[in-house]
Structures are given as C-alpha cells and as structure tokens.
Amino acid sequence: MNIIPLWLHKLSSPPVFYRFAGALRPWFLWSALILGAAALYGGLVLAPPDYQQGDAFRIIFIHVPCAWMSLFAYFCMAVAALVAMVWRIKLAEVIAMECAPIGAAFTLITLITGSLWGKPMWGTWWTWDARLTSELVLLFLYLGVIGLFNAIEDRRRGARAASLLALVGIVNLPIVHYSVLWWNTLHQGQTVNLIGQSKIAPAMLWPLLLMVLATHLYFVASLLARARVGLLAVEGGKQWARELIAEKADA
Amino acid sequence: MSLATAIRSDLRQTSPPRGTHACRALLRRELLLAWRRRSDVLFPVLYALIVVTLFPFALGPEDALLTRISGGVLLVTVLLAMLPNLESMFRGDLEDGSLEQMLLAPQPLALLVLVRVLTHWATTTLPLIVVMPLLALLLRLPIEVLPVLLIALLLATPLLALMGAILSALTAGTRRSAILLALMLLPLAVPVVIFAAGAVAAAQSGLPYLAPLLWLAAALILALVLAPFACAAALRIAVET
Numbered sequence: 001m002n003i004i005p006l007w008l009h010k011l012s013s014p015p016v017f018y019r020f021a022g023a024l025r026p027w028f029l030w031s032a033l034i035l036g037a038a039a040l041y042g043g044l045v046l047a048p049p050d051y052q053q054g055d056a057f058r059i060i061f062i063h064v065p066c067a068w069m070s071l072f073a074y075f076c077m078a079v080a081a082l083v084a085m086v087w088r089i090k091l092a093e094v095i096a097m098e099c100a101p102i103g104a105a106f107t108l109i110t111l112i113t114g115s116l117w118g119k120p121m122w123g124t125w126w127t128w129d130a131r132l133t134s135e136l137v138l139l140f141l142y143l144g145v146i147g148l149f150n151a152i153e154d155r156r157r158g159a160r161a162a163s164l165l166a167l168v169g170i171v172n173l174p175i176v177h178y179s180v181l182w183w184n185t186l187h188q189g190q191t192v193n194l195i196g197q198s199k200i201a202p203a204m205l206w207p208l209l210l211m212v213l214a215t216h217l218y219f220v221a222s223l224l225a226r227a228r229v230g231l232l233a234v235e236g237g238k239q240w241a242r243e244l245i246a247e248k249a250d251a
Numbered sequence: 252m253s254l255a256t257a258i259r260s261d262l263r264q265t266s267p268p269r270g271t272h273a274c275r276a277l278l279r280r281e282l283l284l285a286w287r288r289r290s291d292v293l294f295p296v297l298y299a300l301i302v303v304t305l306f307p308f309a310l311g312p313e314d315a316l317l318t319r320i321s322g323g324v325l326l327v328t329v330l331l332a333m334l335p336n337l338e339s340m341f342r343g344d345l346e347d348g349s350l351e352q353m354l355l356a357p358q359p360l361a362l363l364v365l366v367r368v369l370t371h372w373a374t375t376t377l378p379l380i381v382v383m384p385l386l387a388l389l390l391r392l393p394i395e396v397l398p399v400l401l402i403a404l405l406l407a408t409p410l411l412a413l414m415g416a417i418l419s420a421l422t423a424g425t426r427r428s429a430i431l432l433a434l435m436l437l438p439l440a441v442p443v444v445i446f447a448a449g450a451v452a453a454a455q456s457g458l459p460y461l462a463p464l465l466w467l468a469a470a471l472i473l474a475l476v477l478a479p480f481a482c483a484a485a486l487r488i489a490v491e492t
Binding site for chain 2: 143
C-alpha cells in the first residue's frame with residue numbers, strides 16, 4: 001500500500017489518533033493564541049480609525065473571521081459527515097459531531113458581534129437583512145445537529161443520524177442563502193454592505209488576515225481536544241482507553 | 252432440462268413480486284389505517300381553525316390589516332398544523348415492527364417510503380387544503396388570490412412532508428422529538444415559506460406570481476426524487492442497533 005493511505009489508515013484508529021491529537025494540540029493552540037494576540041494588537045492599536053465609522057469598525061477583527069469560521073466549520077462537519085456515512089469510520093463520526101458545537105459558537109459570536117456593530121452603524125440591533133438571516137438559519141442548522149446527536153442515546157447511531165442531517169443541511173444552505181436574498185430584494189431595496197467592498201487599507205488588512213489564520217488554528221486546536229474527549233466517550237469500554245485511564249490514575 | 256436451467260426457471264418463478272404490487276398493498280394498508288382513525292383527520296383542521304381565529308383577536312379586526320397578513324398567516328398555520336403529524340409519521344411503524352418488514356422487503360425501500368409519505372400527506376394535510384377557502388374567508392383574503400394560495404399550498408405541503416419525513420425518520424425512537432423536529436425543520440422550511448408566501452404576496456399586489464410557483468414546483472420534483480433515498484438512509488440508521 002502507498003505510504004500516505006497507509007498512514008491515514010493508521011491515523012483513523014482511535015488510540016493512534018488520540019496520541020497524535022494530544023501531541024499536536026499545544027502547537028495549534030499556542031500559535032493561535034500568539035497570532036491572535038498579535039492580530040488584536042494590530043487591529044485595536046496600530047490600525048488607524050476608519051474615516052467614516054471611527055473606532056467602531058474595529059469589531060471587524062472579531063466579526064469577520066468568526067463569520068468565515070462559522071461556514072468553514074460547517075463545511076468541515078459536512079465533509080467528516082460524508083466520510084462517516086460512506087466509510088463508517090468511527091473517527092469521522094466523532095470529528096463531525098465535535099465540529100458542531102465549535103461552529104455553533106463561532107456563529108453565535110458572529111451574530112452577537114454583528115448586532116453590537118449594527119447598533120451604532122445602522123441604529124438597530126437586528127434587521128432582517130439577507131446575510132443576518134442566513135447566519136441565523138445556520139445557527140439553527142447547528143442546533144439541530146447538536147440536538148439530534150444528544151437525543152439519541154447510542155452515540156454512534158446518534159452521530160450517523162446527525163451526520164445525515166448535516167448533509168441535508170449543506171444541500172439546503174445555498175438554497176436558503178439565495179432564497180433569502182431573493183426575499184429581501186423583493187420586499188425592500190435595502191443593501192447595507194457588511195464590509196464595504198472598497199479597498200481596505202493595508203494597515204487594516206494584515207491584522208484581519210492574521211486573525212483569520214489564528215481562528216483557523218484555534219478551530220483545529222479546539223477540534224483536536226474535543227475529538228480526544230469524544231473518542232474516549234465512544235471507546236470507553238475498550239482496552240486502550242482503560243489502560244490510559246489507569247495510567248492517568250497512577251500518575 | 253439441465254439442472255442449471257431448472258434452477259434458473261425456478262428462481263424466476265419465486266422472484267419477488269413487482270414494486271407496483273407492494274406499493275398497492277402499502278397504499279391500501281395506509282388508507283385503511285387512516286380510515287379506522289378517521290377522527291384524527293380533524294385535528295390539524297381544528298388546530299388551523301383555532302390559530303386563524305386567534306389572529307383577529309390579537310391584531311384587531313380591521314379588514315385591511317387582515318387582508319395584508321392573511322397569506323402569510325395561513326401558510327405558517329398550515330406549516331405548524333403539519334408538525335405534530337410529521338413527528339409521528341414513522342412512530343407506529345417502528346413500534347409495531349412493520350418498519351422492519353418494510354426494510355426487509357425485496358422492493359426498494361425508497362419506493363415504499365415515497366408511497367408512505369404521499370399517503371401520509373393525502374390523509375393529514377390534504378384536508379387542511381380543502382378547508383383553506385373557509386380559513387381564507389375568515390382572514391379576508393381577496394377571492395382572486397385564493398387560487399394562487401391553493402396552488403402554492405399544493406406545491407409547498409408535499410415538499411414539506413417529504414423533507415419532514417427525512418427528519419421524522421431521523422428522530423424516530425427518540426424522546427421529546429416534537430421540539431427537535433421543529434428545530435430541524437425550520438432551516439428547511441425557510442425557502443419554502445419564502446417562495447409560497449412570495450407568490451401569494453405578488454398575486455395580492457397584482458404582480459406576476461408564476462416564478463416563485465415554478466421554483467416551488469422545481470423543488471418539489473427534486474424532493475420527490477431525492478428525499479425518499481435520504482429518508483430510506485435515515486430509517487436504516489433508526490432501526491439498526
């Protein structure tokens with residue numbers, strides 16, 4: 001067998017992945033924290049105030065990366081769900097299910113920061129703008145996946161059912177997005193661009209991109225940590241998990 | 252006759268009955284079940300009547316206001332009235348073991364599921380559409396908009412039933428599945444409600460309303476083809492232990 005498929009096969013075994021994730025997690029976590037701190041310094045201190053929005057625009061450095069991550073996490077969940085449905089790999093089921101709470105958290109942060117940003121800029125906490133509505137629907141998709149997973153007692157069966165729901169959701173997501181756009185333009189001609197597509201100044205761009213990188217790294221770190229716990233929960237009765245717990249108890 | 256041809260002809264004779272037979276048997280069973288519990292048909296209708304009666308009390312009885320909101324209120328009412336029935340679509344089958352028989356049947360499960368969902372729609376949701384003129388009258392929907400509302404409902408409700416069937420199969424055998432089903436159906440129902448209500452609103456303000464109806468029809472055709480397969484996969488997950 002080729003070396004890369006062989007390695008992937010080995011990695012999909014729960015005990016191997018458990019150790020692999022444990023070794024990798026600190027690297028991702030610390031680089032995410034350092035890059036995030038640098039991006040925050042760049043965004044909150046170094047970047048000049050916006051000529052129109054003043055200092056209020058600075059929430060962009062949290063809002064936009066989280067909005068991207070809310071979609072990216074759903075995409076990751078759907079890919080893992082597809083792998084789980086087709087090849088029935090236990091690890092893929094765990095990863096798909098652990099993506100959901102992280103993605104839901106990013107979606108919630110996006111909605112909250114967006115609403116905080118909307119109050120001074122548009123004069124309202126909430127408006128039924130197409131993007132806001134799509135993001136809210138995305139939150140409901142996440143909550144549905146989490147709710148279904150928790151409602152079924154057997155973890156593996158729950159993971160597979162919720163994986164199917166995630167796949168239905170990813171078919172639905174573009175339909176929701178475009179129908180909401182259509183609905184909004186039908187009713188009112190309001191087009192508030194969340195990010196003015198005008199060229200963003202370099203002093204504002206680099207902290208934004210750095211923060212995007214930091215949130216991706218944080219997502220991976222958080223996913224690795226959650227997947228380890230999820231694997232232990234699924235494999236609790238297995239030999240390797242018992243040995244591991246015994247080791248921890250001794251130490 | 253050689254042994255091989257004998258076996259082959261024997262196999263041919265005992266080949267499973269064709270799909271149409273199974274569909275007919277399933278259809279008869281479902282209709283019979285619905286007929287034995289015919290008072291159940293009235294519950295969604297009563298529910299819709301109650302909701303529609305409450306709106307004028309909450310918003311005031313002005314005709315102009317009621318006319319403006321009637322299309323949207325009726326659509327949401329139908330959607331809500333469908334929910335309790337969607338939730339229990341496969342529960343009885345799962346409890347008495349007939350779901351396992353459907354899974355074991357030589358006919359494709361997706362085909363049986365399609366028959367099951369369409370019969371379920373016809374016995375639980377079609378009565379709602381039949382009483383819709385009365386409800387529309389109560390909410391002062393203009394009479395010339397009524398056909399558009401009925402067509403929108405005839406396209407939107409089977410679509411919701413097909414998507415609800417997937418979710419119902421996923422939640423089959425779980426507790427407190429009612430609120431879970433509502434939570435999962437909301438994202439799927441958003442485009443349907445937008446297009447159905449969009450058609451009614453367009454007709455009400457004298458705009459062309461064909462485009463949203465065609466979108467609904469396209470989505471219905473897509474769901475008729477794809478949803479039974481997703482539903483069958485969900486049922487397999489629900490039954491395996």
